[in-house]
Amino acid sequence: MSQKTWTVLDLIRWTTDHFASKGIETARLDAECLLAHALETDRLRLYIDYEKPVLEGERAAFRELVKRRGDERVPVAQLTGRREFWSLTFEVTPDVLIPRPETETLIEAALQLFPDVEAPIRVLDLCTGSGAIALALAKERPKARITATDVSAAALEVAKRNAERLGLSERVAWLEGDAFEPVVGERFDLIVSNPPYVAESERASLAPELAHEPEGALFAGADGTDFLRRIAADVASHLEAGAPLLLEIGSGQEDRVAPWLEAAGLEEVAVLRDLAGRPRALRARARGLR
């Protein structure tokens, strides 16, 4: 990237090849996202500006992003500071898990369970991180009262900023604490959670990008089910009669976690699949009539 005139297209091509040579699967997409970020524009605009020369000052900022992505494998969302989830833009920092598209499975299931847009439901988002689930539900169900909890104070700060930016601050109560401790004695019409569920035993084989996300958001014991087991043990006492639980799990954990939910008295335990067809969540119901 030296003396010659570099156009937008030159930079995209060079960077795509560079990222591909480093084993990054989404090389072209990443190159475009980072260049758009460095030029303070959007990806579509890059296509219009393919032949436009990029000035040295802009290239310097881009070079730094390329280095951090290619050499340090920092995720694009952390470099740009944002990620889309459920068509909403979330601020992302190293203090929060980057919201994943698979987690939209939980949002779709929640909206199906409560199709009435005006439903005044009380919802708990346990392990809220960036606030992705709580805020997507707050947006879709404007009469819902949402409580969102996390053990990480730093994550909750990011979530609160996301709520403010999305104009949803009044709709969510943010509580800090371990598991159900912040909501002792409370019951909800719906509990949703994407807790940590990555197995320690998989640590060495994980994509290098995961090293940049908070450990506490990812790992949960040797086989990843430690926290899921805690949720299963305590969740029934926080659900109203007949109220549903939507719990994200890792693919392959369904056969271990479903029996824990049944043992805790939950009924109608079902596996939900994501768009790729992989088991992604469990749905269950507390006993009793709604």
Ligand SMILES: C[S@@+](CC[C@H](N)C(=O)[O-])C[C@H]1O[C@@H](n2cnc3c(N)ncnc32)[C@H](O)[C@@H]1O
């Ligand atoms: C997998 S991330 C999910 C974040 C967000 N819900 C999402 O779907 O993008 C799990 C979150 O659980 C939080 N967490 C980890 N251990 C916890 C605990 N013992 N009690 C409450 N939250 C916990 C982490 O801080 C992290 O924000």
